[in-house]
Amino acid sequence: xxxxxxxALGLTLNNATLSIDDNKGLMIVVExxxxxxxxxxxxxxxxxxxTITKMLHKTVEIDVRCIDKDKESMKDVVDLTxxxxxxxxxx
Numbered sequence: 001x002x003x004x005x006x007x008a009l010g011l012t013l014n015n016a017t018l019s020i021d022d023n024k025g026l027m028i029v030v031e032x033x034x035x036x037x038x039x040x041x042x043x044x045x046x047x048x049x050x051t052i053t054k055m056l057h058k059t060v061e062i063d064v065r066c067i068d069k070d071k072e073s074m075k076d077v078v079d080l081t082x083x084x085x086x087x088x089x090x091x
Contacts, residue, residue, distance in 0.1 A: 001051050009044045018080040025061030026052070029077045033066050040064040 003010025012035050013028070021027040028048075030036050038044065045062070053059050067074060 001054075002047060005047050005051075006044060009039065009047060012038050013048075017074055017077045019078045020080060021061075021063050023061065025063060026080075028062065028064045029074070030064065030066050031069075031074060036064050036066040 002013060012030070015031065016035070016039065017029045019027040019029050028039055030039060039048070045064075048062060049059070052062065067077065
């Protein structure tokens, strides 16, 4: 759904990891600040929020962060797709 509305956003999200933040909200973790700025733009966050709200039938707090490459790697981030057995795709 997201890739149809915003193809570049879909590509960026395909390289991101979905995780959970300390407040039990959804965390989109990306590898660099360019991807973070792209995903967290007002326009793209609106698309993401609308898509998730439509899928879950409720609103979810969403945050975007990039990893600190000096302290962690994407492998260190808890990946919700490995825990939650619901297909998550950015089509």
